Amino acid sequence: MNIAVLGTGMVGRAVAARLHELGHTVVVGTRDPGATLARTEPDQMGNPPYAVWQEAHRGIDLATFAGAAEVADLVVNASSGSVTFDVLRAAGAENLAGKVLLDIANPLDFSAGFPPTLSVKDTDSLAEQVQRAYPEVRVVKALNTLNADLMVEPKSLGASSTVFVSGEDPSAKAEVVALLESFGHDDVIDLGGIETARGTEMLLPLWLRLMGALGTPHFNIKVVR
Amino acid sequence: MNIAVLGTGMVGRAVAARLHELGHTVVVGTRDPGATLARTEPDQMGNPPYAVWQEAHRGIDLATFAGAAEVADLVVNASSGSVTFDVLRAAGAENLAGKVLLDIANPLDFSAGFPPTLSVKDTDSLAEQVQRAYPEVRVVKALNTLNADLMVEPKSLGASSTVFVSGEDPSAKAEVVALLESFGHDDVIDLGGIETARGTEMLLPLWLRLMGALGTPHFNIKVVR
Known part of the structure; x- marks a missing residue:
């Protein structure tokens, strides 16, 4: 499958690497590929510069958000929740329409320090906001409940654990469940509609x-x- | 131990029955014992009237919230979150001071229907509100993450599962952990201070x-x- 991974942080890298390893054609999306590749310092989370990571993951292209989304069959939102709407705007509604969007982002607000709070919760969720803003996108919330390494290598825990899918489109959820199973997930619970992403x-x-x-x-x- | 269980609903009954079975002296607290015993209809959750339950659980006394708390070494808040502060006020600060309060309540708000939302969350929690309102009470949040039957008989699941404790007083948490272990819990995680009850x-x-x-x-x- 042609898959766009929007975001160059820990989650984007983990998901892109695993998808590539599984044989998919993966393009990572970023705001400005030149700027992303020009960075020489670790990011604020201590991840090595993208160019260093890319050296170790040849075969995964880097493009603009729009360029990545345009050629994709399925799009992964691996951006931070605080910038998700900027990222999707840059990707372009026309490049997302009709596609499955696997939304991993959490609406974490670090403005008051650690631990972060949630900028949306309980009566709404980031996933619902995305679905409302992009009604033609088939949003599936998943993988936002665990660490990036475990998202893509759950068997490294040594015991079965659970992940969840939430979304309105059964066939989109089935596509995401198949991807999750290809990562090694053996217990995927379909919680129901996109509203269940609040949970x-x-x-x-x-x-x-x-x-x-x-x-x-x-x-x-x-x-x- | 002398234990007061504040609340006559599903949670209160399950905890009271199990504690009694384990050899503790248990008094259930209610606003008006006469009124509680006079009810002949199932409650809104479909539980049989308290008098019917009491017939099957002789040896567990019913008293006012204050009467139950007064004689207790440890107090269990098994009330609904929406009435917790009314219940604690009725129990009386003087009857709670210095004691461990095992707080099982969740701040569920059913005013907009099902599923309920949380009346406090993210930047505060019911457990913290209780601890602030009753600084001399040793509040320990626990057991609010699972069904009443499983709170007291976790082994009925057939596999190990996890419960949590949150609180400021290490010795109070140790007392609660010992109680949880006596119920059959074999994986109790101490999350830290009472703030962690937000989680x-x-x-x-x-x-x-x-x-x-x-x-x-x-x-x-x-x-x-």
Whole structure:
């Protein structure tokens, strides 16, 4: 499949690398490819510069958000929730229309420090905002409940754990479930419509505190039933 | 131990019955014991009248909130979040001071229908509000993340699952952890201070949607790490 991954951070890199490894044609989207490749310092999260990562992942092209989305069959929103609407605007509604958008972003607000709060919650969600803003896009919320490494290599936990999908379009969800299963996920729960993304986005406050208590982001939840 | 269970609903009954079974002296608190015993209809959740339940649970006394709290070493807040402050006011600060309060309540707001939203979240929590209002009470948030039956009989799931404690007082948390372990919980994560209750209270939106997707409240999460 031709897949655009919007975002060059930890999540975008992890997802792009795994999709490429699985045989997909992957283009990573960024605002300004020249500027992204010109950076020589680690980003604020301590990730190495994109150019360094790209050296180790030849075969994954870098393009503008619009250029990446235009040629894609499926688009992954791997941007931060705080810039998701800027990124989608840059990608262009015409390049997204009709496509599945796997939305991994969380609406985290770091303006008051750590732990972040949620800029939207409980009576709305980022996923619903995206779906409302882009009614022709087939939005599926998934993978926003776990660390980037575990999103794409869940078996590294050594035990089954759970991920979730939320969305209005059953065939779009089926496409995303197939991708998740190709990553190694063996317990995908379909929560229902896009409204149910409120539940998974609101897991983040517990996730953040668990990371603090456990001293690692290398964990996930399993729904035992 | 002498334990007061404030609340006569599903949670209060489940916790009271289990504590009594484990050999504790349990008094259930209610606003007006005469009125509680006089009811002959199931409550709005479909639970049988308290008098019917009491017949099957002889040895568990019913008293006013204040009467129950007064004689207790440890107090369980098994009330609905919407009435928690009324219940604690009725119990009386003087009857709660210095005691461990195991707070199970969730700040669910059903005023706009189902699923409920949270009346407090993200930048505050019900547990923190209780701790601020009653600084001499040793508040421990726990058990608010799963169904009443599973709170007290977690092994009925057939696999290990996780519960959480949040609170400022290490010895109070240790007392609650010992109680949880006596119920059968084998994976209790101490999230940290009472602020971390924001995380577990905000799990409810996902819990509610999981109940919808799975068609049962008989599930819990396991933190796989």
